[in-house]
Amino acid sequence: MNYRNKARYSLLYMALPLMALVFLFSYMPLFGWIYAFYDYKAGIPLFQNEFVGLKFFKLIFSDKADMIRVMKNTLIFAFIGLALSPLPMVFAILMNEIRIKRFKSFIQTATTLPNFVSWIIVYSLTFMIFSTEGLLNQIGDSLGLLSNPTNILTKGDAVYWFQTALGVWKGLGWSAIVYVASISSIDQELYEAAVIDGAGRFKSAMHITLPSLVPTYLVLLILSIGNFLNVGLEQYLVYKNALTADNIEVLDLYVYQLGINNHDYSYGVAVGILKSGISIILLVIANVIAKRVRGSSIF
Template sequence: MAKNENTKSLLLMSFPFIIWLLIFKYVPIAGWVMAFQDYKPAFGLFNQEWVGFAHFRDLFQEPMFYRALENTLGMGILGLVFGTISAIGFALLLNELRFITMKKWTQTISYLPHFVSWVIVANIVITMLSQDGIVNNLLTGIGIVDRPISFMAEPNLFWGIVTAADVWKETGWNAIIYLAAMAGVDPQLYEAAKVDGASRWRQMWHITLPSIRPVIIVLLILNIGNLINIGFEKQMLLGNNIVAEKALVIDMYALEYGIGMFRYSFGTAIGIFKSVISVILILICNGFAKRIGEGRVF
């Protein structure tokens, strides 16, 4: 009886979150019908001219879409790889700190960039990479380059700049879950490794990383599912007319060539495309996780 009462209490506690999920995540899916209409706001959602898959055909015939897709996947993959490596590496090093006060201060400071607006971060990056900025002063000062580099005017450097800025901003925040997983590792494993003469590097490689492997797999699957949903704020704020070709991503494409041009149905078609690709990526990664022995996550 007590178990049933606890179950009812938990269900009641989860009820507001279920309502929130339905209202803000599932009800808006009804708007997907716009992708199959020639939507005009004046006529209401269900009083439109139906055009079938015309907007999807237009989408796949536009060269600009493929350029935006390439940029999105490129920056998404770079952010996933370097973001995951930096978060795991930072968590490992932080976990090895034995001075608790220093560990807490370092952890707190590393979180701060996550709460800083991309407007501020973009201004910091642009200032640091300007021709008279600290980066060029350092490079010319130690003789690596003869003259300042125009970082923000080099299209081929844009993906790297965005990735570096994103890693700096989010590494501390992304390391939280890995640190929590490391806290659950059995201390007796480390004691046994010390007895066998394993160094701290060996302990990290053979004990810590294998112990948090399931967490790494789950987070990778979740992040890969969002590979195409990288937003457009950092690209828009760090971009300029010179690097516009490399800065165009799917979300910015939907904003400028969909909503910005009052092509609401076209913008909706882009949103559906993103959702379908995200689901496919999650299913592929989930199947891969099963094959390497982690079991299904979803």
Template sequence: MAAPCLAALLLFSYLPLLGWAIAFFDYKPGYKLLDSQFTGFKYFILAFQDPEFAAVLRNTLAISFLGLLASPLAVVFAMFLNEMRLGKVKKFIQTTTTLPNFISWVLVYALCYIMFSTGDGMVNKLLLHLNWISAPLNPLANPDIVWLFQTGVLIWKTLGFTAIIYIASIAGIDQEQYDAAAVDGAGRFGKMLHITLPGIIPTFITLLLLNIGSLLSNGFEQFYLFNNGLVQSKIQVLDLYVYRIGISQNNYPMSTALGMTKTIVSITLLMTANLISKKLRDQSIF
């Protein structure tokens, strides 16, 4: 039963690693790799010396750290959702907050454009009608708020789905602990603080470690769709930069070198965070 899974893992996760060899050759599509000139670490050096690389790394880390800071929101949301007693309202909230996770980024961008465009945007029309603003807002083309705006869109899309993981973790907490706390006079907030929260901390730590390992991987679709000439200096993250170097500029060795470096750094970050967690809390993911 495990054979198909192992085959898929080898085929899609390990076999493509052979392509890392492109980073060490002056490779051109249509030619055999061994017929290309060996360049050593030339493209690694060129990648790090690129004037854009510093800005791209800044954008990547800034958006990733904002995502890490927002990660406790799913914990709080799951805890309060679990405490709701009205079943129909609880299901409605859980459904409406989980649904965005299954919407493609293309539709998310279309929705944001309908909501926030300067011409016929619903938000601008409402705020102008209420006289709360004197001129239309344009968050889709404002480089000063692009990090916060993209983080907000990501939270809206993933909050409900991430909360499902914590709700499942809450379901695994021994109910007798709540009964004992009630006998001792603990209220609902007391139970949440002293039983529910400690019960889901291990799950939170596990997801946090995985997120730390993905600091350099913000994703591609979101930033590719929301990218435009006005915000490119703040929205171009590493995944988008690798795509532009490889596909748009046909510099496959340099894009491979960047992707290879990103993978090695991500593994190092994950191992380091896991080691620190094991030392401090005696808890790790492997």
């Protein structure tokens, strides 16, 4: 019993640093929500500012033009991301079918590394390739394929698919790591039995690997629905310009513009609170649906 208690305490001590980080970065900032109820002016102590109650929350619903545009962009990116959510699982299954270990390791490393590249670097690379004087236009001009150079970075109608493609390229390998780990935990005797029954690699993947990954996919899907409105900030911040602003400004970027650029801290916090509330509601709904469909949930 003493040994078991010591082991439990050891695990608890190991978890304490992570719990402290979660508390510092996820719970302590919630105190800042109080700014939404004051007409805060920078440089003046908070409680010396005028208390306005729900004024800024009402302003969200009165400022319909900007909110509708921002929510439309956010929902488009969110639904596209939701539709493409099976891609990491499919990629992990395909990578698992590679029999040459060195080539498999190379593919996994090459697809994971972009996740650690800053969006500033990614923007620099895409600018060198897709800008008016970029590599793509130079090649097209030299081959006589383009009459006029085009800059895809300034095309508002190309924002949705182009930014989605960049996001998939950057995060596909990293997102597949969870599925690769799940595949490694599948009982190998199932594959051996499938071979004996005459199943090929395709049927083994469809009837063994894929069903084994579905529970992991559903858990990650529920968690992603909770972050449905959190489509990101850095990517859209670096790619925003005067010609793409209407289509690329998502909710997180809108809050950033309000709070940092426009110094409208109270209104920005109010929008952030509303987004958090909607995310919690979506997570609870997704959890209830998963419990009814699968008989289990994440909480």
